[in-house]
Amino acid sequence: MPQQRVVLKNCGVIDPRRIETYLERDGFKALAKVRREMTREQVTDEIKASGLRGRGGAGFPTGIKWEGARQAPGEEKYVICNADEGEVGTFKDRYILERDPFTLIEAMAIAGYAIGAKQGYIYLRAEYHHLFDLLQNAINQAKKSGYLDGFRIEIREGAGAYICGEESALMDSIEGKRGESRYRPPFPTTSGLWGKPTIINNVETLMNIPQIILNGAGWFSQMGTERSKGTKVFSISGDVENPGVYELVLGSPLRELVEDLASAKDIKLIQIGGATGRILPYEKIDTPLAFETVLGAGAVTVYNRSRDVIDIVYRTMEFLAEESCGKCTPCRQGTEVMVEILEKFHRGEGREQDIRNLEALSQVMMLTSLCGLGQAAPNAVMDTLQYFKDAYKKRVVV
Amino acid sequence: MSEKGISTLGREGLILRLKEAQSKFGYVPQEVMAELAQSLEIPINEVYGVASFYSFLSTRPLGRNVIRICRSLPCYLKGAQTVIEAVEKELGIKPGETTPDGRFSFQLANCIGLCDQAPAMLINQDAHVELTPEKITQILRMYK
Ligand SMILES: Cc1cc2nc3c(=O)[nH]c(=O)nc-3n(C[C@H](O)[C@H](O)[C@H](O)COP(=O)(O)O)c2cc1C
Numbered sequence A: 001m002p003q004q005r006v007v008l009k010n011c012g013v014i015d016p017r018r019i020e021t022y023l024e025r026d027g028f029k030a031l032a033k034v035r036r037e038m039t040r041e042q043v044t045d046e047i048k049a050s051g052l053r054g055r056g057g058a059g060f061p062t063g064i065k066w067e068g069a070r071q072a073p074g075e076e077k078y079v080i081c082n083a084d085e086g087e088v089g090t091f092k093d094r095y096i097l098e099r100d101p102f103t104l105i106e107a108m109a110i111a112g113y114a115i116g117a118k119q120g121y122i123y124l125r126a127e128y129h130h131l132f133d134l135l136q137n138a139i140n141q142a143k144k145s146g147y148l149d150g151f152r153i154e155i156r157e158g159a160g161a162y163i164c165g166e167e168s169a170l171m172d173s174i175e176g177k178r179g180e181s182r183y184r185p186p187f188p189t190t191s192g193l194w195g196k197p198t199i200i201n202n203v204e205t206l207m208n209i210p211q212i213i214l215n216g217a218g219w220f221s222q223m224g225t226e227r228s229k230g231t232k233v234f235s236i237s238g239d240v241e242n243p244g245v246y247e248l249v250l251g252s253p254l255r256e257l258v259e260d261l262a263s264a265k266d267i268k269l270i271q272i273g274g275a276t277g278r279i280l281p282y283e284k285i286d287t288p289l290a291f292e293t294v295l296g297a298g299a300v301t302v303y304n305r306s307r308d309v310i311d312i313v314y315r316t317m318e319f320l321a322e323e324s325c326g327k328c329t330p331c332r333q334g335t336e337v338m339v340e341i342l343e344k345f346h347r348g349e350g351r352e353q354d355i356r357n358l359e360a361l362s363q364v365m366m367l368t369s370l371c372g373l374g375q376a377a378p379n380a381v382m383d384t385l386q387y388f389k390d391a392y393k394k395r396v397v398v
Numbered sequence B: 001m002s003e004k005g006i007s008t009l010g011r012e013g014l015i016l017r018l019k020e021a022q023s024k025f026g027y028v029p030q031e032v033m034a035e036l037a038q039s040l041e042i043p044i045n046e047v048y049g050v051a052s053f054y055s056f057l058s059t060r061p062l063g064r065n066v067i068r069i070c071r072s073l074p075c076y077l078k079g080a081q082t083v084i085e086a087v088e089k090e091l092g093i094k095p096g097e098t099t100p101d102g103r104f105s106f107q108l109a110n111c112i113g114l115c116d117q118a119p120a121m122l123i124n125q126d127a128h129v130e131l132t133p134e135k136i137t138q139i140l141r142m143y144k
């Protein structure tokens, strides 16, 4: 399956500092269309019919989320764009924001119309402060040209915390608090920011919206697999010759991305979805990239044969232990204990019992953690125990 | 913003105001936290809880320039360790420390979203990419 530019359509083509160049490429036509000829219900129905699912990692159907917020009672509602992009190995949202901030702004305005919100926030990670002026300039230009009448977009900057990419922690952070995950239900669509109905979507998810409106749900749902429609933007890095951002139709084989496009050689394993993602051995290189197999937010990190499996898993777990918000015990303590055990293997001092402990602890964390961080934290451990058990066994003291 | 209650508005601004203090003083002094607690009518430990939660806020004084070298896996694979060592050598300090003249603080960071140009670092708000030990001297010279 070929590369296909849907999300990245304008990247490298328009001048992100000049709205005129966006207008020349059908810019703000989708917004005009929904305002002129579609009811709110028709908009959410169209998104639902397209099959679009969230690109921030969890893959929740976007149309269902929007419908929930549209139907939720309340005068005050919010649209949030999640530009926190903290997952290890992900940089596609940065790439998009640098090159095409206008599509995002148009999409947020469409979302505002669809659910009946007058206020939108872009939550931008502190590490991306270098994008702030460009984004603010784009918002100002859209406002001056009258495209944001009745809908206000503000940028809120993070202050350095991976967990703030998790939607409920993100909302706490906008409210000026520590970014800690919330218990759910209630869900954001009925009780989100300041307890009001809120939709929160990843940058890339929103980037699809204007074209779905203009070209129709049918056009969009032709691309992809049964349960994964459209394209996905991948961030590929690590042991590859051509790291960078590539957009592929969903369902494309991992091999196409890793070997054909990024020119990786001598591959040992591939981590898909960053620190909370999955690990596949080279033998699985023909796996299709889709929600029903492996995807996450599309971070693909390639490791060649010179790399040490235990080192990779240990460093992954160190990251998660450091970034756990600490609110729930299974995640806070579980990641710490896993770091301790993995460190023993790192030193070559593991025990057989440690392997069983890792397996048991993985189960507990997956079942009982409050949010996706703790639930997905054991992925790297479990996958490598499945595919690379020898790497552990070799580090057991006898 | 008038449609929101005053209390939420004040609370909402806490991180922004802490960041303001951070850029003004190079850290969030205790007196500032006390003032914020009073004006927002929240306990000081809540203010401290926020200030200590985020890695871009510091409750201890930092240098005029803050170096954050990415140590996450994609950068690590591309030799971040040699860059870290080059900075240590150049400045004579370890991660977590500040130079005696207060010019630099040096920290290790998790992925900063520049993995396609690894290894990468931030100095203050500026991104520096495709680093090598050789480039470090020249880059550091730009910060006074
Ligand atoms: C630990 C953790 C970190 C996350 N980080 C991000 C992130 O940086 N960006 C993002 O869009 N979603 C992130 N998510 C997913 C969000 O919680 C949420 O599902 C997403 O923003 C919803 O938007 P979408 O449906 O458009 O993907 C994270 C989730 C977890 C559990």
Ligand code: FES
Pocket (backbone or CB within 6 Å): A088, A089, A090, B070, B071, B072, B073, B074, B075, B076, B110, B111, B112, B113, B114, B115, B118, B119, B120
């Ligand atoms: S791993 Fe260093 S920038 Fe992503």
